[in-house]
Amino acid sequence: MSEVASPNRPLQLVAYGGVALAIAFELAVVWFALHPQVPPDYRAYYIDHSTTCLNQPISGDYRFGTTVSFRSDGGDQAKPLRVCGWEGPAGDGTHAVGTSARLRFALPGQLPDRVHLTLELVAITHDGYPSQHVMISANGKALTTAIALAGIPLTVDIDVPADVVGVDPGSLDLVLTLPDAIRMAQGDSDTRMRSIKLLSARLGPAQ
Template sequence: MRWSDRPWAMPLYALAAALALGELAVVWLMLHPNVPSDYRAYYIDRTTTCLPQPVTAAYTLGTIVDFRSGGPDTRELRPCGWEGPAGDGMHALGESARLAFAVPAQDLTLTLEMTGVTLPGPRQQTVIVSANGQPLGRAVVTPGKTGRFTFPLPASAIANGRADIILDLPDAVTTSPGQSNVRKRSIKLVKASLTPATASSTP
């Protein structure tokens, strides 16, 4: 009697096929994990150093938020990429940092006051600002000096009643040899605000 003719052969074949399919499914999931895009960018693709955490983004339009020591608790406005406050501002960590503001969908003006860190490295720190995937502009921040920068924030860059601001920091520097990218330094955030856009500030 051939192996395949035995009555218990077919169930064994079916079991082996099921196990093989299960292993293939595991391999496929490893190569194509069904995870949120932010998780993938941080842990798998390593294209960002900022993994957003849940925040309320509670904010009153027009309020100037002070990020220096002694200022209000700003944790619910900072999804990721910040450390502090430390004296005269909130340190940005890594190669990007995020802010979140719950605001109505209307044309606004984003104002940021930032100071460049005084560390060996580039003579200036470039800050590329975007909101919900839309570029808003860039700022060049000088080490040891505080600058005030404004960016038009169109209503189309506000999603679900929230402006998610990303600061990309391509000139961020490490403070010691072998340091992880997530610990890079670049700027300190001093103040931030969102105000209704005026005719002169509307692009």
């Protein structure tokens, strides 16, 4: 005797197909959650937590060769240079907050053969922390490590190699990595840690 096809079989197939699609969708969501396709800066800040400084799309507008104050009197000139990791200014300087801070300098079309960077900074004063290491890199390449003493302004002078400038002819992106940054109060997050104040910055022809 031959079997009689169930009139509900097509509906069952549709239901099974719907369940399979739902499972596939859920698996895709889980996969993308575990392997998000996001920009490196976003991943470093929000997912890996490997930085406290989220890169911002600031212009870096800068007149090549001028000294920009990061004290209270230089806010308008300093603002276009501050990518992330800065707070203030507060009186005698702008606080770096977190474990790194960034600056961006837009570059002119014609550059001199030698480009020179000058930073004036000071380590914050806090019991048990007489100094702060400041690891300085530009366009992804290490330049130098400075040691700033608490309360004593330090001028850091760096000749920026041509191959570093050539990484991005349109701008120089500076990163100050601050491995000795301090939690000033219990419960402070990494993004609130303190280390140095930046007093001034200059990028121009070597003198």
